[in-house]
Amino acid sequence: MTLAYAVRALATLWSGLMAGFFFAFSIVVMPALETMPPDRAMAAMQAINAAVRTPFFGIAFFGAVLLCAATLALSVWGRGRSFLGTGAAVVYLAGAFATTVAFNVPLNNELAALDPTVPEQAALMTGYIVDWTGWNHVRTLAAMAACVLLLASLITSRARANDDYHRMAAGTA
Structure with a gap:
């Protein structure tokens, strides 16, 4: 297993973890807040925003960012070139991280x-x-x-490695 493959595998797990976290807010937390009186919903969201600031969340949130950044670096400049890995990293960094920093965090600060x-x-x-x-x-x-693209990059990378191995074993490489 190469470093690039290991980093993409970890980025797959971390981006999936964050996808699930964000998904839970979209389908459970925010719809529940919509049903509450505004003053109670506001107090609840303020409490959630305060409670989320933990080392565990920091590791999950920034871990995904760092692993996607490492995937991007290894895919572009390293030996682990992966079109799917590059795409996944860009999608995560621009779509999940940048959106959080540019929109969700400022809205939370205003709240x-x-x-x-x-x-x-x-x-x-x-x-x-x-x-x-x-x-x-x-x-x-x-x-x-990003999680799906990373998973696809792992699958295609593994299939390519298997093909190379079989060609080498057959003496056709």
Whole structure:
């Protein structure tokens, strides 16, 4: 097993982990918040945003970013060239990471500054849910797509290695 293959395998796992995390928000958390009164939904999301800041989440979130960046570097400049790996890394970094940094985090920061006990501020929760969930769908789909592309890169890489082995064994390489 090469370093590039091992990094792509880990990137597959980490991007899949983050895809599942984002997916859970899209299909469970945000729809549940939509059913709540705005002040309670705001307080709940503020609590979720505070609770997610843990070393475990940091390892999961930034681990996927670092592994996709390493996949990109190894695919472009290293010996582990992989068109699918390159595509997966770009999709994850642009679609999941950049979307989080450019949209979801700023929305969370704006939400953190609001007071759910002030009716005018609590009323902003409806717009927050729509905007945040829309961007979360983008990063969910990007993380899922990256995971599928990474998995495909592992499968094709392994099949190519098997073909090379059989050609070598047959003396046709």
